[in-house]
Amino acid sequence: MSDIILSIPILDSTYNSTSIINNVELDNTNTIINSIDIYIRNIILFTSVNVHVTFMASNVIVDEQMVLITGTDYTNWGNDDNYIINYVLDKYQLTKLE
Numbered sequence: 395m396s397d398i399i400l401s402i403p404i405l406d407s408t409y410n411s412t413s414i415i416n417n418v419e420l421d422n423t424n425t426i427i428n429s430i431d432i433y434i435r436n437i438i439l440f441t442s443v444n445v446h447v448t449f450m451a452s453n454v455i456v457d458e459q460m461v462l463i464t465g466t467d468y469t470n471w472g473n474d475d476n477y478i479i480n481y482v483l484d485k486y487q488l489t490k491l492e
Contacts, residue, residue, distance in 0.1 A: 401431045427451045428491075432482055435460065442468050447482055461485060 429450045436444040442464040449457040461482060463471065471477045483490055 401429060425451055425456050427456055
């Protein structure tokens with residue numbers, strides 16, 4: 395399973411990281427990102443979900459991260475997918491553009 399949940403526009407945010415995408419090291423220090431894509435990569439029923447997050451700057455991939463959600467955080471997901479979106483936004487201190 396790797397269906398996109400949502401491409402989320404966010405308020406322009408400074409993103410600081412060094413990442414490797416397609417075998418190329420990218421220095422993303424002070425890069426302004428303006429959207430993220432969230433994919434569910436793997437679910438272990440009653441246990442955890444692994445979420446793939448792609449950080450975008452004007453439709454260009456800046457970085458990719460995996461987020462493992464377990465325990466109480468997984469249980470709190472329930473049937474509200476907005477929980478996953480908000481969890482990722484909170485983890486990276488991003489704000490959804492309304």
